[in-house]
Amino acid sequence: MERDMTAALAALEAHRVDVGHQRIAGLFDADPDRFAKFQIRLDDLLFDYSKHHVTDVTLAHLLTLARAAKLEDRREALFSGARVNLTENRPALHMALRNFSGRPVMVDGRDVMGDVIAERDKTMAFAQAIREGSIRGSQGGVFTDIVNIGIGGSDLGPAMAARALSPFAQPGLRTHFVANVDGADLADTLAPLDLATTLFIISSKTFSTQETMTNAASARARVAAALGEDAIKDHFCAVSTKLDLVAKFGIQSDRVFGFWDWVGGRYSLWSSIGLALAIGIGPKHFEDFLRGGHEVDEHFRTAPLEDNIPVLMGLLGVWYRNVWGLGAHAVIPYDQRLARFPAYLQQLDMESNGKSVRRGGGPVTMATAPVIWGEPGTNGQHAFFQMLHQGTDIIPIDFLVAAEPVAADAHHHALLFANCLAQAEALMRGRSRHEVDAILKAQGLSPDAAAALAPHKVFAGDRPSSMLLYRRLDPHMLGRLVALYEHKVFVQSAIWDINAFDQWGVELGKELASRLAPIVADDAASTHGLDGSTAGLIAYRRQLKGG
Numbered sequence: 001m002e003r004d005m006t007a008a009l010a011a012l013e014a015h016r017v018d019v020g021h022q023r024i025a026g027l028f029d030a031d032p033d034r035f036a037k038f039q040i041r042l043d044d045l046l047f048d049y050s051k052h053h054v055t056d057v058t059l060a061h062l063l064t065l066a067r068a069a070k071l072e073d074r075r076e077a078l079f080s081g082a083r084v085n086l087t088e089n090r091p092a093l094h095m096a097l098r099n100f101s102g103r104p105v106m107v108d109g110r111d112v113m114g115d116v117i118a119e120r121d122k123t124m125a126f127a128q129a130i131r132e133g134s135i136r137g138s139q140g141g142v143f144t145d146i147v148n149i150g151i152g153g154s155d156l157g158p159a160m161a162a163r164a165l166s167p168f169a170q171p172g173l174r175t176h177f178v179a180n181v182d183g184a185d186l187a188d189t190l191a192p193l194d195l196a197t198t199l200f201i202i203s204s205k206t207f208s209t210q211e212t213m214t215n216a217a218s219a220r221a222r223v224a225a226a227l228g229e230d231a232i233k234d235h236f237c238a239v240s241t242k243l244d245l246v247a248k249f250g251i252q253s254d255r256v257f258g259f260w261d262w263v264g265g266r267y268s269l270w271s272s273i274g275l276a277l278a279i280g281i282g283p284k285h286f287e288d289f290l291r292g293g294h295e296v297d298e299h300f301r302t303a304p305l306e307d308n309i310p311v312l313m314g315l316l317g318v319w320y321r322n323v324w325g326l327g328a329h330a331v332i333p334y335d336q337r338l339a340r341f342p343a344y345l346q347q348l349d350m351e352s353n354g355k356s357v358r359r360g361g362g363p364v365t366m367a368t369a370p371v372i373w374g375e376p377g378t379n380g381q382h383a384f385f386q387m388l389h390q391g392t393d394i395i396p397i398d399f400l401v402a403a404e405p406v407a408a409d410a411h412h413h414a415l416l417f418a419n420c421l422a423q424a425e426a427l428m429r430g431r432s433r434h435e436v437d438a439i440l441k442a443q444g445l446s447p448d449a450a451a452a453l454a455p456h457k458v459f460a461g462d463r464p465s466s467m468l469l470y471r472r473l474d475p476h477m478l479g480r481l482v483a484l485y486e487h488k489v490f491v492q493s494a495i496w497d498i499n500a501f502d503q504w505g506v507e508l509g510k511e512l513a514s515r516l517a518p519i520v521a522d523d524a525a526s527t528h529g530l531d532g533s534t535a536g537l538i539a540y541r542r543q544l545k546g547g
Contacts, residue, residue: 023462047313097263131279137199141194150239154205161482167337170282202246206240237256292476333374334378334419351506403417
């Protein structure tokens, strides 16, 4: 395998020299059918990757690399329930949460689909009861506000999806998300709410996550002060596996919803962690979301590598990260409701693949996760697109856009869509000095003025992008988009030979924060033994507080 990988990478490096001399726009000029060749459709979803530095030869080399990395075997192991999360000795079977195939999903020789369906039914029944008003607050009022308290995967997924699918939410029922241990997050969220009609969801598998439980304790204290201690049982529910800690908090056992250790936090939106979303959009729409993810699972599992959207998304990322040496990747949704989608993908991609150790424990031999970032268009066009067009770094981009708006003005959407296409074209084509000179001459500038201004108006172009175009952003489509990126991340982890399902990198900071918290809280506590900077910063904070 090592020898095959080395040979495949060497072939790509050599090919990079050849293809690097060809402009993407020139590839279109040379082949009028290029768009038809370099796209894949999954029902109404179109993945266009024609605006990339790729030819048939590039794809052949990339597919050779994928097979050298045993991608098909890794994919089979993932879906079969093998313990692909080696450091935690667990499978990674979030796909079971959206499995509608009727096939069993085996964990340690046991089909877990019965448990999955039972827990889903329990969660959906509770969500529907909240929506219908058959479960109410302590004073008899129908719930008007749902506050999810979590962090990381217990926050980013539900928060992103709730915003994305806001047109499908029940009128008069609002969802809110609190994650930051900064008290401002909780205070600002609760300030306009009536606690008598507010339901809190405490989302923490271990019921011990510092940020989540700090916010949960503060929320509990507020409810107890406003409505009485007896109101806790009516205004709190939990997504957790620690029934003893949940009971100690005061939450009733029939209001606790669980998931399994083979579901990682950043893959848990499909589970009971999606309770706030399910309450907001309803069980039917939540099932549509799950079915969208399942559709992509089937595509990823069965489609040949060369016709497989997440496989090609992943391989294009490897092409630019490891052969071109590009360290960032932008995701630009032309949809305001997908504003949190890039942030969601930051965790999915960078927590999964931000690793420097291979699965076997040795150091990685290739660069891994790029920096993932982005904001919605058209806002980004008036902010960071200057750098994308004329900056010194080339940053590949994923554009996402719908053909039709949902609960939005059609005229606005046509303008939005035109902007999305225009940016992708401008990034690819650029504008040459010759073109700029002609424009300035037509504007009547003097030769000296034109010569001085022209360099600033040249666009290098030749900047690659993909386009994900679909009919409309609904629950089914959002499920497909999320699953596409999940599997793209897995593809890249297979190439890089890393474990995409652990996250030990978040542990050290949490340990140190636990050690520092009592020192920070107590102005008389000794800072002896701390490094000079940390001790000095604590001392200066104490000085500022005292002043």
